[in-house]
Amino acid sequence: MTAEDTAPEAGPPPRAPRGPDEERIAGIWSAFLRTPDPPANISFFTMGGYSLGLMRLGLRLQQEFGIVIPVPDLFEHTTIEAQAVLVRKLLSRTPGT
Template structure:
């Protein structure tokens, strides 16, 4: 990795991405439901991603515990739910998280494991 004089990654010296979905699902599957589209939009905005698919994993896209906190807060506003940050760790794909949010909205509780 190229470094700056202060020892940080020199992002300007990195090569341009080639457009491949390296580390992500090989086939892009667009979000299908309103909940999936909402989750994908928040992830794309928070992670500065061009596109986020239904089966993309939050952590493969570059998410970490800090961005998970920001995403949980943004989704709380969109869904009107209190969303524990751990939910993003147990439901780390758009599809899985959107499903958990849909169940929580309907029943008032997140599914087991989330």
């Protein structure tokens, strides 16, 4: 067995939020997780979040964007970039936006 065999899987390099939606969501994550500049492509759970926390974060996102986010969607979209895509999709379905 080599050191490579026991090394953790390397994920993508962290990237900063891009665009207004990702930046708004990153601000919410930052306040919630008490961490500055959360990467847009790293999972909420990897950043120290937990299941109930994700649901609470979802409520905050709903308030910020004026949409309803189904709980199962939160668990399928656990990065800032994925949540931004989800928010845009939900906003496009909302009448009057």
